[in-house]
Amino acid sequence: MPTLSLFDAHRMTRPLPEQTRGIASRLQSQGLATIEGLTTRTAVLAFAQRVMRLAAHRDSDSDELTTIRDIGHRSLQPGLGGLGNGELLTHTERSSEPSPPRLMLLVCHRPATTGGDVILTDGQAIHGYLAKHFPAALEAFALPNTAFYGDGGGHPSQVFTRHPGQRASIRLRQDSLAAFSPLVRGYLPQLRQAIDAVQVRLTLEAGQGYLIDNSRWLHARAAFTGNRVCLRALGTPRFPMPTGFPHAAPNQVDAPAAVGGDAP
Numbered sequence: 001m002p003t004l005s006l007f008d009a010h011r012m013t014r015p016l017p018e019q020t021r022g023i024a025s026r027l028q029s030q031g032l033a034t035i036e037g038l039t040t041r042t043a044v045l046a047f048a049q050r051v052m053r054l055a056a057h058r059d060s061d062s063d064e065l066t067t068i069r070d071i072g073h074r075s076l077q078p079g080l081g082g083l084g085n086g087e088l089l090t091h092t093e094r095s096s097e098p099s100p101p102r103l104m105l106l107v108c109h110r111p112a113t114t115g116g117d118v119i120l121t122d123g124q125a126i127h128g129y130l131a132k133h134f135p136a137a138l139e140a141f142a143l144p145n146t147a148f149y150g151d152g153g154g155h156p157s158q159v160f161t162r163h164p165g166q167r168a169s170i171r172l173r174q175d176s177l178a179a180f181s182p183l184v185r186g187y188l189p190q191l192r193q194a195i196d197a198v199q200v201r202l203t204l205e206a207g208q209g210y211l212i213d214n215s216r217w218l219h220a221r222a223a224f225t226g227n228r229v230c231l232r233a234l235g236t237p238r239f240p241m242p243t244g245f246p247h248a249a250p251n252q253v254d255a256p257a258a259v260g261g262d263a264p
């Protein structure tokens, strides 16, 4: 699994206000930017406010940032695993809401003693892997209303939502608040194989973080020990973001090369 190369490839060192445009273009093209130098809560908040209109959520503090730390046994309740120290399986943030936040920023404030790595997975890469290796699974995961995320107040969905113009978005959770239709349940091992094949792992130091398009990139966390603290912001981008991510049409995947004839 790649490690720091992903961070380096997307890195924005000490993001200044005039670099917001560069971050926007990374989000638009790749759905991901990595950041460092955000060593204080004030710096995290200022950066977040430059790139998004923050949305308050169940766990956020009065400044609309959320402090992600181990809160002990209360984190064992369904849907609160992020506030514990256990492994968090690959998921979309706020997958149970009708409209999950488009952007998510997570910055490491204090690293764990051991573990706590971030694991990111590009939905576009999952889509491409399934198209190549398990096309029937891909089509099943795009069937409407084949997943339900959340409790009784949750949201019916599907893993992949297709949009006009050869675009798609991904929405997934894999904890006790996820339920899948029999139409897709048998394909979950292939989906997990795809995730394992394309995911990347980041070890964040204090002040380092990532900004993702939550409709394209899934995130996860390894179990950890120690007093790990991260700051998270969720919100709507302050720049245009076309719906979803581009994907190849099913009949464009691994199409055989044209033979003979018409090439100039």
Ligand SMILES: [Fe+2]
Pocket: 082, 091, 092, 093, 094, 219
């Ligand atoms: Fe999360």
